[in-house]
Structure formats: C-alpha cells, structure tokens
Amino acid sequence: MHKIVAREDFSDVTYLLEVEHPMLAKAAKPGQFVIVRHNEQSERIPLTIADFDRQKGTITLVIQAVGKTTRQMQKDCVAGSSLAGVVGPMGVPSHIGDVKKIVCVGGGLGVAPVFPQLRSYKEKGAYAIGIVGFRNKDLIFWEDRFRRYCDDLIICTDDGSSGVKGMVTDGLRIAFEKHPDIDEVVAIGPPVMMKSCAEITRPLKVKTMVSLNPIMVDGTGMCGGCRVRVGGEMRFGCTDGPDFDGHLVDFDELMIRLGRFRDDEKLALENWSQCNKKHD
Amino acid sequence: MMKNWLWKTGRSAIKSMTKVKKTIQTIPQKRTPMQEQDPIARVNNFDEVTFGYNLEDAVNESSRCLDCKKPLCISGCPISINIPGFIRQIYEGNFKGAYDILSEASISPAICGRVCRQEDQCEIGCTVGKKLEPVAIGHLERWVGDMAIEKGWSNSPGIKPRGFKVGVIGSGPSGLACAADMAKAGCDVTIYEALHLPGGVLRYGIPEFRLPDMLIDAEINKLKKMGVKICCDTLVGRLFTIEQMLDEMGFNTVFIATGAGYPKFMGIPGEFLNGVLSANEFLTRCNLMNAGEFPVADTPLRLGKKVVVIGAGNTAMDATRVALRLGSEKVYCLYRRSRTESPARSEEIRHAEEEGVCFCWLTSPVEIIGDEKGSVCTIRCTMMKLGELDGSGRSRPVPISDSEYELEVDTVIYAIGTNANPIIGQTCGVKLNKWGYIETDETLQTSIPGVFAGGDIVTGAATVILAMAAGRKAASGMKRYLGIQP
Numbered sequence: 165m166h167k168i169v170a171r172e173d174f175s176d177v178t179y180l181l182e183v184e185h186p187m188l189a190k191a192a193k194p195g196q197f198v199i200v201r202h203n204e205q206s207e208r209i210p211l212t213i214a215d216f217d218r219q220k221g222t223i224t225l226v227i228q229a230v231g232k233t234t235r236q237m238q239k240d241c242v243a244g245s246s247l248a249g250v251v252g253p254m255g256v257p258s259h260i261g262d263v264k265k266i267v268c269v270g271g272g273l274g275v276a277p278v279f280p281q282l283r284s285y286k287e288k289g290a291y292a293i294g295i296v297g298f299r300n301k302d303l304i305f306w307e308d309r310f311r312r313y314c315d316d317l318i319i320c321t322d323d324g325s326s327g328v329k330g331m332v333t334d335g336l337r338i339a340f341e342k343h344p345d346i347d348e349v350v351a352i353g354p355p356v357m358m359k360s361c362a363e364i365t366r367p368l369k370v371k372t373m374v375s376l377n378p379i380m381v382d383g384t385g386m387c388g389g390c391r392v393r394v395g396g397e398m399r400f401g402c403t404d405g406p407d408f409d410g411h412l413v414d415f416d417e418l419m420i421r422l423g424r425f426r427d428d429e430k431l432a433l434e435n436w437s438q439c440n441k442k443h444d
Numbered sequence: 445m446m447k448n449w450l451w452k453t454g455r456s457a458i459k460s461m462t463k464v465k466k467t468i469q470t471i472p473q474k475r476t477p478m479q480e481q482d483p484i485a486r487v488n489n490f491d492e493v494t495f496g497y498n499l500e501d502a503v504n505e506s507s508r509c510l511d512c513k514k515p516l517c518i519s520g521c522p523i524s525i526n527i528p529g530f531i532r533q534i535y536e537g538n539f540k541g542a543y544d545i546l547s548e549a550s551i552s553p554a555i556c557g558r559v560c561r562q563e564d565q566c567e568i569g570c571t572v573g574k575k576l577e578p579v580a581i582g583h584l585e586r587w588v589g590d591m592a593i594e595k596g597w598s599n600s601p602g603i604k605p606r607g608f609k610v611g612v613i614g615s616g617p618s619g620l621a622c623a624a625d626m627a628k629a630g631c632d633v634t635i636y637e638a639l640h641l642p643g644g645v646l647r648y649g650i651p652e653f654r655l656p657d658m659l660i661d662a663e664i665n666k667l668k669k670m671g672v673k674i675c676c677d678t679l680v681g682r683l684f685t686i687e688q689m690l691d692e693m694g695f696n697t698v699f700i701a702t703g704a705g706y707p708k709f710m711g712i713p714g715e716f717l718n719g720v721l722s723a724n725e726f727l728t729r730c731n732l733m734n735a736g737e738f739p740v741a742d743t744p745l746r747l748g749k750k751v752v753v754i755g756a757g758n759t760a761m762d763a764t765r766v767a768l769r770l771g772s773e774k775v776y777c778l779y780r781r782s783r784t785e786s787p788a789r790s791e792e793i794r795h796a797e798e799e800g801v802c803f804c805w806l807t808s809p810v811e812i813i814g815d816e817k818g819s820v821c822t823i824r825c826t827m828m829k830l831g832e833l834d835g836s837g838r839s840r841p842v843p844i845s846d847s848e849y850e851l852e853v854d855t856v857i858y859a860i861g862t863n864a865n866p867i868i869g870q871t872c873g874v875k876l877n878k879w880g881y882i883e884t885d886e887t888l889q890t891s892i893p894g895v896f897a898g899g900d901i902v903t904g905a906a907t908v909i910l911a912m913a914a915g916r917k918a919a920s921g922m923k924r925y926l927g928i929q930p
C-alpha cells in the first residue's frame with residue numbers, strides 16, 4: 165500500500181498524484197516508469213514518473229483519464245487514500261548525453277513525463293528548449309516548472325488562447341527556425357505526435373528520442389505484450405525502452421497494437437459508468 | 445481438489461496387508477489408477493483434473509514397491525529422494541514418517557508430485573517397471589504432500605537465529621527452496637519478487653487445474669512461519685541493485701533466481717498483428733490477472749474462437765487447455781516435430797487430446813496473415829519431415845516443399861520457449877554467458893563473491909524440480925560461504 169500524499173487537478177481529465185514510496189523516489193531516474201495497481205482487482209497500468217522528491221520520499225504521476233482504470237482513479241484517489249501496488253522504477257533510464265542544445269517536446273499525456281528529462285539536460289549544462297502543447301490556456305499546467313529550467317519555452321494551444329496557435333509540431337518548426345543549431349530532440353506524447361515530430365527532424369538529421377507507450381502487463385520482460393518494431397527488429401518496450409530512436413520506430417504498427425483491446429475497453433468503461441450512476 | 449473424505453476411507457486396507465516378502469509375482473500387477481474429472485465436464489471448469497489417491501489407493505500402490513537393494517529410482521530423482529524409504533512408510537501405515545523422509549529432500553512433495561516428469565526421472569528406473577507398469581511414485585508423493593498440508597505437518601526444527609541476512613531475488617521454485625533452507629539454518633531471509641504475488645511460474649504460468657493456487661499459498665505460508673519475509677512489487681536491479689544489497693542494505697549473501705521468462709518469437713511475418721501473443725502473456729493475463737473473468741476483473745484478454753498454439757511443451761499444453769476452458773471452439777496445436785519428440789509430459793498431451801485439442805504434428809507456421817484492421821485471420825503452415833539428428837540429439841525437422849496450407853484462426857499463441865530475463869544482467873556486474881544466462885561455479889556462486897544464482901536463469905528453461913534442487917544447492921554454498929556449514 166502506498167499513500168497518496170497530494171493530489172492536484174489540472175483539468176477535467178488530467179490529474180496529478182504524489183505518492184509515498186521512499187525507495188522508489190531514491191532510485192527513480194528520468195525516463196523511467198512505474199506500474200500501478202489501484203486496488204486488488206485492478207489492471208496493472210504503466211505510468212511515467214513525472215517527478216520525484218528524494219527528500220520527501222515521493223514520486224509524482226500525472227495521469228490522463230482515458231478509460232476505466234484511469235477514470236476510477238480520478239474518482240477515488242484522493243489525498244490520504246492509497247494505491248494497492250506501485251512497482252518500479254521500470255525501463256532503461258533516458259540517456260542524458262552531452263549535448264549543447266536540446267529540445268524537449270511534450271504533448272497531451274507527454275507534458276509531465278518530458279519534464280524530468282528537460283531538467284536533467286539543463287542541470288548537465290545544455291541550452292534547454294521546452295515545447296508543450298495544450299488545448300487551451302485554462303489547461304496549461306507546470307508552466308512555472310518548465311520556465312525554471314527552460315532557456316526558451318514555447319507553449320502551443322490549439323485555439324491560440326496562449327502562446328503559439330497550433331500543435332507542438334508547429335512549435336517544433338518554430339524552434340528550428342530560431343535555433344538552427346539544435347543537437348537533439350526528445351518528444352513524448354501520443355504516438356501520432358511523436359511520429360510527426362520524428363518526420364520533421366528526419367530530413368534535418370537531428371537525433372530524436374521518443375518514449376513509447378505500448379500495452380504492458382508485467383513490465384519485466386516476461387510477457388512480450390509490449391513488443392514494438394524498431395529498425396525492423398523486435399524490441400520490448402519495458403526492458404529495451406521505453407526510449408527509442410524515433411526515426412527507427414514503426415509508429416503505424418504501434419498505433420494498431422494500441423487498439424488491441426478497444427472493444428473490451430469500451431465495455432469496461434460502460435459497465436463502470438453504469439455502476440457509478442447506480443451508486444450516485 | 446483435496447477432499448476430506450480421501451483420508452477417511454479405507455483404514456481397513458492397512459490391516460489386511462500382511463508383511464510377507466514381496467516379489468514381482470505377488471504384488472498387484474496393475475498400477476493403481478488415479479481418478480480424473482471427465483473430459484467433457486472438465487473443459488468447462490478450472491478445478492483440478494486429477495483427484496489424487498485416497499488412502500486405499502495409496503496403500504495399495506505402495507505395496508507394489510519391491511524396496512530394491514539398488515534403487516534406480518533414487519538415481520533418477522534430481523533431488524535424490526529416498527523413494528523406497530518413503531513408500532515403505534506408507535505401506536506400514538506411518539504416513540508422517542513418509543512425509544519426514546520426503547521433506548528431508550523436497551520442499552514441496554504436493555507440488556512436485558503434480559508437476560514433475562516422473563516418467564523420465566524416477567519411474568523410468570523402477571525395477572517393477574521392467575516387467576509391469578512402474579510404481580506410481582509421483583502419485584504417492586503427491587498423496588503424502590497433500591496429507592501434510594491437510595494436517596499442517598511441517599518440518600522446521602527449532603531454528604537458531606544466527607544473525608546473517610540473506611536476500612533472495614525471485615519467488616519461483618528455486619528462490620522458495622533456497623529461502624527455506626537458509627531460514628532453517630537460522631538466517632534472516634527476505635525474498636524480493638517483481639510481480640504482486642509470489643510463486644514465479646507456479647503462480648503465473650501453470651494453471652489452477654494442474655496446480656491449485658492453494659498449494660503455492662501453503663508453501664509460502666510455511667516459509668512465512670519460519671520467519672521468511674516476502675516483499676512483492678519489488679523489481680531488483682531497478683529499485684536497488686545487488687551491489688546495494690551487499691553494501692548498503694546489509695545482506696551477507698544473495699541468491700538470484702529470476703527465471704528465464706523472456707518469451708521467444710520466430711521472426712516470421714505477422715507477429716505484430718493483434719491476436720498474436722506469447723503463452724506467458726496469455727497465461728499471465730489468465731492466472732495472475734484473472735482475465736477470464738473480464739469485465740468483473742479489469743484485465744482484458746480478447747481470446748478468439750479459433751486458436752492456434754505453436755509449440756508442444758508443457759507451456760503449450762497449458763495454453764491450449766486454458767483456451768478451451770475459456771470458451772474457444774477450436775484449438776490447434778502446431779509442432780514441427782512429431783509426438784515422440786514433444787517435450788511435454790505424455791499425461792499432459794493425453795489430457796489435452798481428451799479435451800479436444802487438435803494436434804498438427806510435423807507442422808510449422810510460415811506466415812501469419814491479418815485483416816484490414818490488423819488482426820489475425822489466417823496462419824499459413826508447412827508440413828515438415830524429420831531429417832538428420834541435430835545437436836540436441838533429435839531429428840532436425842525440414843519443410844516439405846509444396847505442402848503449405850492455411851488455417852483460419854483469430855488467435856495465435858507462441859509457446860516456443862524463453863530466453864534469459866535481462867534485467868539483472870543490465871544492472872549488475874555479474875558475469876553472463878553468451879546467451880545472457882548467469883555463469884556460476886560448481887557451488888552456484890557467481891562472479892561476484894557471496895552472490896549465488898540458480899534455476900532457469902542459470903540453466904535456461906528447465907523444470908520445477910531442477911529449479912528447487914538448484915535453490916538447495918545454492919543454499920549449501922551460501923551456508924559454507926557464511927561459515928555455518930563445513
């Protein structure tokens with residue numbers, strides 16, 4: 165059991181949980197994730213470690229309510245309650261190389277996960293450019309955190325209510341115009357977004373790391389459900405990743421595989437919503 | 445499963461047994477059969493397939509053992525159980541005595557009696573087996589093991605605390621066996637397990653109808669009673685490293701038993717289609733996550749109506765039989781060699797056949813074909829013939845040209861073996877061989893002093909009993925390393 169010490173809601177679908185796990189907080193490195201079990205019946209769901217506080221002994225998760233489990237957690241996980249299980253840190257930590265100028269792009273559920281990498285690059289002395297995308301200005305979160313570590317921050321909103329009007333890919337194009345000397349790009353978010361970022365940087369020959377989110381069960385290399393095709397070869401997202409070279413990833417296949425359980429997910433969500441209505 | 449009435453019947457059987465010298469002519473000529481659930485009924489439930497002996501069966505079967513001078517059964521047993529010894533105790537009605545002898549060598553007769561390949565180990569050497577059917581050693585072992593659980597017997601004589609701290613990584617049979625021995629030696633033992641429940645393959649792989657969870661729980665509880673701590677949800681290597689265990693966490697010695705559960709695929713086209721999965725994923729979703737109960741349980745499975753399982757080992761048999769129980773209408777099992785070469789136990793193949801699995805021997809898949817949505821719809825196979833002997837001493841299967849045909853299926857399950865789990869290798873300096881398995885000396889010590897390894901992560905995928913034997917052997921080495929055993 166791991167206690168939730170704080171919760172913050174960024175929008176009607178995005179929420180933050182700060183969870184007590186001193187050993188994990190001590191071990192966590194940028195790019196790694198945990199697998200969470202909400203209660204004993206729950207599915208095991210992977211979530212990126214969006215931040216960690218070694219002193220307080222907590223890790224931070226930023227979650228988008230997309231289906232049954234993440235919505236149930238949105239409803240039930242209040243400060244003071246507990247998660248049945250949190251295991252990790254999983255995955256190979258991101259390689260924070262010696263680069264002079266880095267761009268970290270976060271879109272959708274990738275905004276929070278890209279933060280620890282950005283901070284590490286900055287702490288290592290790189291010129292750090294942040295690009296984060298939201299639907300509108302009311303949904304912006306962590307602007308202060310990003311500002312603290314960014315030499316240049318580009319905020320993109322779909323409706324233009326703040327920053328650049330458009331998507332993070334538009335932000336990325338702007339960044340390359342402003343900074344022709346970018347050494348490397350890190351892009352985290354929905355697969356379509358990571359794919360588009362990789363397509364922008366491919367002709368520019370700028371290395372682009374992405375963090376993949378295949379469907380997982382154990383997160384220890386035991387099931388192979390998380391397999392992805394990278395450079396034509398089979399790799400396991402949990403033990404070889406989650407970071408991979410975006411120019412080598414077969415995103416189309418990943419997107420099809422993410423739809424593996426679509427009908428079941430719909431059914432689970434409907435059942436759960438109905439149960440909830442009865443109780444309310 | 446184990447029912448009380450099993451123990452209550454047949455008391456009189458013992459009394460009628462006169463203790464004359466047994467010979468091959470005087471013993472019961474037929475092996476005592478074990479009752480099984482009817483195949484038609486059992487494909488609709490997850491209850492254990494075999495019922496186990498009752499008292500009468502056990503005593504009757506024990507009377508078939510000739511108590512040979514040179515017991516070849518013992519040399520066939522990977523942990524050298526005193527087989528004629530425990531069987532004699534059953535014959536004489538001293539069941540606790542039988543358990544005492546078994547538990548000198550085995551940490552769990554109830555488990556081994558169910559999952560060991562007795563037909564290739566102890567029973568193959570049985571003298572009775574030269575003329576008649578061999579003594580049903582496994583059935584007797586299981587009977588004693590079940591009785592011990594039922595009666596709460598356990599042999600952990602007064603443990604003297606010694607102040608040594610022992611870490612065990614992985615809670616499969618190898619880790620459990622090592623933990624038991626080290627706890628008995630008075631060490632403070634902690635087992636770390638990455639999953640949320642302990643047991644390793646016993647828990648997530650082997651299904652309930654072959655190995656009921658309560659038997660694993662019974663073993664785990666026995667360990668807990670001896671003071672062993674079990675920490676689940678702990679991924680060693682990532683949460684802390686083995687070096688940290690030794691330097692910062694105060695462990696005097698560590699045993700690595702992380703298994704070989706890293707599933708293999710074949711590299712043929714179509715393996716990324718939806719509906720293709722490893723047997724490990726399939727069985728884990730069902731056994732560990734209860735996906736068969738979706739949507740009551742949260743984890744989905746999406747098992748199709750027409751399933752093909754590739755491979756013919758125990759894992760493949762388990763996958764086919766779970767699929768049938770979850771409602772698949774047609775389950776094929778493809779194997780590139782013939783039935784004789786199949787690595788599964790003959791009993792498992794028989795059970796699968798009785799339940800309706802359709803075996804395609806000498807058949808290998810060449811391509812999996814998907815529909816427009818990216819889901820499996822067809823598998824293309826080729827017929828094989830057996831050629832010359834290969835390195836493993838088995839005939840090498842070669843494709844027969846122009847023999848390809850297609851099967852319409854919606855789920856493809858790979859059960860063609862596993863590789864070494866890479867996490868420990870990625871995170872500590874222990875020496876690995878070229879396949880990623882951990883190298884050890886003859887005491888099972890690794891290249892890091894005080895760190896031992898055993899089970900599938902050293903040998904590659906093997907068996908429960910070999911994993912347990914390795915756990916005990918490592919425990920011996922660890923005790924010597926700590927100076928508490930000469």
Ligand SMILES: Cc1cc2nc3c(=O)[nH]c(=O)nc-3n(C[C@H](O)[C@H](O)[C@H](O)COP(=O)(O)OP(=O)(O)OC[C@H]3O[C@@H](n4cnc5c(N)ncnc54)[C@H](O)[C@@H]3O)c2cc1C
Pocket residue numbers: 197207208209210211212213226227228229230231232233234235273277376377378379380381406422423426429430433
């Ligand atoms: C390495 C990794 C890091 C992730 N980090 C975050 C994060 O920081 N914040 C966040 O909000 N989400 C993150 N995700 C995605 C998150 O795990 C899924 O959104 C979640 O599992 C959905 O569960 P659900 O029951 O609410 O929705 P469902 O209705 O079950 O699924 C919604 C969608 O989520 C995906 N999904 C479902 N089950 C799983 C699973 N077991 N593993 C992975 N994906 C699944 C599927 O594509 C599905 O279409 C991450 C995924 C991975 C693999």
Ligand SMILES: Cc1cc2nc3c(=O)[nH]c(=O)nc-3n(C[C@H](O)[C@H](O)[C@H](O)COP(=O)(O)OP(=O)(O)OC[C@H]3O[C@@H](n4cnc5c(N)ncnc54)[C@H](O)[C@@H]3O)c2cc1C
Pocket residue numbers: 384559560561613614615616617618619636637638639643644645646649650678679680681701702703704705727758759760762865867868898899900901905906907908909911
């Ligand atoms: C489906 C199936 C059926 C089988 N049937 C039979 C049978 O009938 N008879 C038979 O004799 N054998 C059978 N086997 C083989 C047998 O189960 C294995 O050989 C045996 O379990 C190996 O034991 P082990 O202790 O080495 O590893 P495992 O049982 O694999 O256990 C290893 C454990 O370590 C954990 N782990 C891994 N990495 C870490 C880490 N970094 N930190 C913490 N924990 C970690 C894993 O989660 C796992 O629980 C079967 C195998 C399968 C898959």
Ligand code: FES
Pocket residue numbers: 379380381382383384385386387388389390391400401402403
């Ligand atoms: S999640 Fe099971 S192998 Fe990666």
